[in-house]
Amino acid sequence: MSTSSRTLALLSGLAAVGTLSTTIILPSFPAMAASLNAAPQDMALTLSCFFLVFAVGQLLVGPLSDRYGRRPVILSGLVLFVLGSLLGASATDLNSMIAARVIQAAGVCAASVLARAVARDLYDGPALAKALAFIMVAMAAAPGFSPLLGSLIDSHLGWRISFLLVAAAGVILIVGYTFSLGETHAPSARLKMTASAIVKAYLQLLGDRRFALPALAVSLVIGGLYAFFAAAPAIMIRGMGYSSVQLGLFFAATVFVVFSSGILAPKLAQRWGSVPVALTGGAVALTGGVLQVLFYQDQQLGQFSIAICLFLAGMGVINPLGIAITLQPFAEQAGLASSLLGFLQMAVAATATWLISALPLSTGLSLGATLCTGAVAAMIGFALHRQNDLQAINQQVARQ
Incomplete structure (x- = not known):
């Protein structure tokens, strides 16, 4: 199957939106700290909590999508991500901001992790290599260039607009995924590993x-x-x-x-x-x-x-x-x-x-x-x- 530009753009967006939601707010940390009555160095907690939830989520969404399909896991995750982004835009203190970031991470890990799985479902050979290359470029570019976008937003519109922007990105991805891609993981290919079998496999790798x-x-x-x-x-x-x-x-x-x-x-x-x-x-x-x-x-x-x-x-x-x-x-x-x-x-x-x-x-x-x-x-x-x-x-x- 050949790669279409629309599908590549969608997969790249799914892969990059998690990083985008993090790095776009980095230049706003001093302003966010002032608004939330927090010490500037404590804003790093909004990153560590995000990464921790994102890390654990990666272990769960892969097996879930193998068992129930990519579509319900990705769409549910994106809806949760949009909710977390809106909560971040309305946060009034550091604790509410951390809670919003946790919700963002719990939702967006599905999109970021499963973008590669969807590519494997759709493509093989040179087409797969092309798709994965686009995904990796998007993931690499997001942390480098999104802070510049975030700084411009912070300077002219305020840091809360950055959260509204990533919420809008989540909505666009929901619409794009709903109407551009169906379920890519066929029922006949789905795995029904038990939770104990998954844990055992992970522990064997760690050992x-x-x-x-x-x-x-x-x-x-x-x-x-x-x-x-x-x-x-x-x-x-x-x-x-x-x-x-x-x-x-x-x-x-x-x-x-x-x-x-x-x-x-x-x-x-x-x-x-x-x-x-x-x-x-x-x-x-x-x-x-x-x-x-x-x-x-x-x-x-x-x-x-x-x-x-x-x-x-x-x-x-x-x-x-x-x-x-x-x-x-x-x-x-x-x-x-x-x-x-x-x-x-x-x-x-x-x-x-x-x-x-x-x-x-x-x-x-x-x-x-x-x-x-x-x-x-x-x-x-x-x-x-x-x-x-x-x-x-x-x-x-x-x-x-």
Whole structure:
């Protein structure tokens, strides 16, 4: 089946709307904090709660859609997401905002996770590759460019309009999905795994070092990315005095660092091997974290830019290679492995963003400490994975 532009746009929107709803409000954190009578650093809680619920939701919506079909799960999730967005637009304090973000996450995780499942239902071969490429571009572009949109909205219309905008996006997706796509998961293909069987399968994956080590490694550097998202508004707007529009431009510029390193990573891996290149990416990311620790006090934009760009360059190398290393041995369990990897990434993101507000340190130092910890732990994970592979090879040679 060939890919239609309408279907690709719909799948890309489903995949990106969750990230859009998070990153579009980042430049508004100072204004939101003032309106909600909250400390600026406490706004990171709206991220950590979102990511935690999103993480757990990923483990549930996949099996639910395998059993009951994609359509009811996606549409129900989108309705819940719209409700959460409207509640966010009317929030009057931090607790009500956190509640709204929890509802948003509970709903939107279905759309974001199942966009790839719908693509697998509809396409195969080159058409599937094209569809997944569009989805990944949308997911990568959303966190880079949506803060700029959010900053413009914040400057001219106020932060509550951003929530109304993502609610409108949810309504458009509901209408588009209802009239453009029917149920894509045939009843004959549906799985009826029991809850205990699903839990057992997830636990088996977690107990397999081939999955657990690289999965945790890539999740830890992704956590650093979201820690940067959480800390940047306080550092640049409150600390350096930049406007929300300038923060949005900064976020947009960092997208090109991630894109460039992500494109370079597979080429380097072909020559030097995925794990050695991933370890090198970890060293680059660690350098950025160390510089953030050294420069956090009275930090200027140039120092912050160098530290963050180095971390993001290393993260951009690790992300595609780490995901490939994690999923490579599990072709027959690709769906479960992908869902569990997504859960780990969002769980670590929730922890990292929570640390930004929870650590008894300045925001800049908290960010640097989080980046360093994630990079070091990721390097340890990849090193142990490489050692595990070498041991397996030696055992195989000994048996021969």
